[in-house]
Amino acid sequence: MNETRIEPRAITMADWESRPDSLSPGCDITSLVNAEGAGGLGLYFMAPGKQTNSFSMEDVDDGTADEYYGPCHEFYYLLVGEATMYWGEDASKVQAGTANKVLLKAGDLGYWTPGWKYAVKNTGKVPVTWLWGLTVPTGGAKRRTPSEALQWLKTKNA
Amino acid sequence: MNESRIEPRAIGMGAWKTGPDTIVPGAEITNISNVEGVWGLGLYFMPPGIKTTVFSMQDVDDGTAEEYYGPCHEFYYLLVGEATMYWGEDASKIRAGTANKVLLKAGDLGYWTPGWKYAVKNTGKVPVTWLWGLTVPTGEAKCRTSSELQWLKTKNA
Numbered sequence A: 001m002n003e004t005r006i007e008p009r010a011i012t013m014a015d016w017e018s019r020p021d022s023l024s025p026g027c028d029i030t031s032l033v034n035a036e037g038a039g040g041l042g043l044y045f046m047a048p049g050k051q052t053n054s055f056s057m058e059d060v061d062d063g064t065a066d067e068y069y070g071p072c073h074e075f076y077y078l079l080v081g082e083a084t085m086y087w088g089e090d091a092s093k094v095q096a097g098t099a100n101k102v103l104l105k106a107g108d109l110g111y112w113t114p115g116w117k118y119a120v121k122n123t124g125k126v127p128v129t130w131l132w133g134l135t136v137p138t139g140g141a142k143r144r145t146p147s148e149a150l151q152w153l154k155t156k157n158a
Numbered sequence B: 001m002n003e004s005r006i007e008p009r010a011i012g013m014g015a016w017k018t019g020p021d022t023i024v025p026g027a028e029i030t031n032i033s034n035v036e037g038v039w040g041l042g043l044y045f046m047p048p049g050i051k052t053t054v055f056s057m058q059d060v061d062d063g064t065a066e067e068y069y070g071p072c073h074e075f076y077y078l079l080v081g082e083a084t085m086y087w088g089e090d091a092s093k094i095r096a097g098t099a100n101k102v103l104l105k106a107g108d109l110g111y112w113t114p115g116w117k118y119a120v121k122n123t124g125k126v127p128v129t130w131l132w133g134l135t136v137p138t139g140e141a142k143c144r145t146s147s148e149l150q151w152l153k154t155k156n157a
Helices: A091-096 A148-157 B091-096 B147-156
Strands: A009-011 A017-020 A027-035 A039-046 A074-080 A082-088 A100-105 A109-112 A117-121 A128-135 B009-011 B017-020 B028-035 B039-046 B074-080 B082-088 B100-105 B109-112 B117-121 B128-135
Touching: A009 B100, A027 A148, A027 B109, A039 A148, A074 A082, A074 A100, A082 A091, A082 A109, A082 A128, A091 A117, A100 A109, A100 B009, A109 B028, A128 B039, B028 B147, B039 B147, B074 B082, B074 B100, B082 B091, B082 B109, B082 B128, B091 B117, B100 B109
Parallel strands: none
Antiparallel strands: A009 B109, A017 A027, A027 A039, A039 A128, A074 A109, A074 A128, A082 A100, A082 A117, A109 B009, B017 B028, B028 B039, B039 B128, B074 B109, B074 B128, B082 B100, B082 B117
C-alpha cells in the first residue's frame, strides 16, 4: 500500500480562504484545493463591468501578458451570471477586448486550452461566480503569477 | 508556435452528452469535456436513496470493486442537494455504508484522493446534482469502467 496517500475530504465554506484578487480590483478569489502535481480548484467572483488582467498559457513567456502560467488546461463552470473570455496571441487586443471571444452563461463550461493568452470580463448585469480548475503546467518554464491564490503554480515549477 | 494547439471554447448544454448511468439504475451521467491525457468533466444526477457501485482509485486493482479507475484525483462540486461518500479499502464495508464517510452539501467541494475505494449515496431528500472532474490516472494500471467512462480506459489500455 502507498502510505503517502491522503484521505479524501469535504472542503466546505468554513475552510475556504477568500480574498480580493490583488491584480484585479473588484474581484474576489477563493482557493479550495491544491492537489500536488495535479492542479488547483477554486471560486471566482467578479462585479459587472470588471475585467481581469491578461494571463498567458502559452509554451513560451513573451513577457506581454501580466501573468504567465505556462501551458495549463483550465476550465470555468459558470454558477451565476455571464462572462466573456477574450483570447488570442496579442496581449493588447486581449486586454482591449478586440481579440477572439467566448461568451459563457450560468451552466456553461468554458475550456481554456494551452497555447493562448486570456482575459475575462463580467459582461452581464449581475455579479458573476464560477468554479475554476487549473492543471499543473507541463514543462519547466518559469512562471510569473503575482496572484497570491496561484502561488502553488509558481512553486511547482520555479 | 505550437500548431497542434486547440482553440478555447464554451461547452453549453446543447453539446452535452447525457444518459442513464448503465451500472447505477436511477442515476444520470453527463460528459461535458474529455481532454486526452488530462481530465474528464461532467455532471451527475441521482435521486434520493440511490447509491453508486464501488469504484477503486487504488494503485493496484484487487478485483473487489465493481470499477477500477487507477490512481486518479477526483472532485465533486455539489450544486444541489446532499450526498455521502463512503470510502476505505474494504469494498464490502463501503457497499454496506459502514466504511468511513464524508458528507457533502450544496456548495461543498469533495476531494477524492488516489489510493482508496469509494461509493456515493444520495442521503438527502431531493435529487442531488454535482459537477465532477476526474484526472487521467498515472501509471500503467488497466482500468475497468462503465461505458460512460471508456475515455479513462482507452488512455491506459
